[in-house]
Amino acid sequence: MSATITSKLHTFSDKEQKDTRSGFGLAMDYLGETNPKVMAMCADLTGSLKLNDFAENHPERFVQCGIAEANMIGMAAGLTIGGQIPFATTFANFATGRVYDQIRQSVAYSGKNVKIAASHAGITLGEDGATHQILEDIGLMQMLPGMVVINPCDHNQTYAATLATAAYEGPVYLRFGRPKVPNFTSKDDTFEIGKGILMNEGTDVSIIATGHLVWQSILAAKELEKKGISCEIINIHTIKPLDNELILQSVAKTGKVLVAEEHQRLGGLGSAVAQLLAEQAPTPMRFVAVNDSFGESGTPAQLMLKYGLDSSDVVKAVESF
Numbered sequence: 001m002s003a004t005i006t007s008k009l010h011t012f013s014d015k016e017q018k019d020t021r022s023g024f025g026l027a028m029d030y031l032g033e034t035n036p037k038v039m040a041m042c043a044d045l046t047g048s049l050k051l052n053d054f055a056e057n058h059p060e061r062f063v064q065c066g067i068a069e070a071n072m073i074g075m076a077a078g079l080t081i082g083g084q085i086p087f088a089t090t091f092a093n094f095a096t097g098r099v100y101d102q103i104r105q106s107v108a109y110s111g112k113n114v115k116i117a118a119s120h121a122g123i124t125l126g127e128d129g130a131t132h133q134i135l136e137d138i139g140l141m142q143m144l145p146g147m148v149v150i151n152p153c154d155h156n157q158t159y160a161a162t163l164a165t166a167a168y169e170g171p172v173y174l175r176f177g178r179p180k181v182p183n184f185t186s187k188d189d190t191f192e193i194g195k196g197i198l199m200n201e202g203t204d205v206s207i208i209a210t211g212h213l214v215w216q217s218i219l220a221a222k223e224l225e226k227k228g229i230s231c232e233i234i235n236i237h238t239i240k241p242l243d244n245e246l247i248l249q250s251v252a253k254t255g256k257v258l259v260a261e262e263h264q265r266l267g268g269l270g271s272a273v274a275q276l277l278a279e280q281a282p283t284p285m286r287f288v289a290v291n292d293s294f295g296e297s298g299t300p301a302q303l304m305l306k307y308g309l310d311s312s313d314v315v316k317a318v319e320s321f
Helices: 020-034 051-057 067-080 094-095 102-107 139-143 153-167 213-226 244-254 268-282 300-305 310-319
Strands: 017-019 037-040 063-066 085-091 116-121 148-149 172-177 178-181 199-200 205-209 231-235 237-238 256-262 285-290
Touching: 017 020, 020 037, 020 153, 037 051, 051 063, 051 244, 067 085, 067 102, 085 094, 085 153, 094 116, 094 139, 094 172, 094 199, 094 231, 116 153, 139 148, 139 172, 139 237, 139 256, 139 268, 148 153, 148 300, 153 172, 153 310, 199 213, 205 213, 205 244, 205 310, 213 256, 231 244, 237 268, 244 268, 256 268, 256 310, 268 285, 285 310
Parallel strands: 037 063, 037 085, 085 116, 116 172, 148 172, 205 231, 205 256, 256 285
Antiparallel strands: 017 178, 148 237, 199 231
């Protein structure tokens, strides 16, 4: 391990467990108090999206759309014409795959200021099974011209990401989850769309992670540190636009890259990083992601382990270099 680099891994702790969707709900209630243009729209999942406080405190700006996601997207696009900032909310599977045509035509193509806030993303949705565990949403959304794609790692970062999403002018896809996970970032951390966060400096390998896999990467890096392997960890909370500069700087130092994400191996963060490196800095790569498979019913921990998204899988992938 380089003597000039001091590891910060010991500063990250999982003493507090919170769900990221609660960070979204808390931020929405705050926005309801501070920004009269913000509206919340929901497809019959108010409790699941943690919007009960917003609905109670700001009923004039809450729209219960029922199980009619396509209508919700269309209404959200229309509301932006009057200057409102609508957050269209539902499960990630229904927020993207079910209404892709409406998002493409009414939101992305028109550049409307719609915020698509998607909960219960990825395999950590758990027991609801494969039909609800969308693992393709990042790919779907980042292919749309002009669409910003954000995937925060914990409760605090989801809160900050929601505020940043409201302040940004243009369409945004904000992705978060259902289970309680370690809340390890600070409430005071700066959140800037398009700018990744260097969580730990290292010399041997760059671990580029997003969402729930940031914590798994930190756990893996702690284990690898014991074996003399120095890991640089980058938290890419914004997948589009990608922080090319931070990634290229890290890769120039380590010469090896592992990308970790709770998404299909094809089309997600790994694909975006691979395209960047293929064009500007060809580099040996490894991927921790779901390998061309649908999910199944199980606890989040069981599924993370079975589908190769656990910290032990990050350790194995790094060691395979």
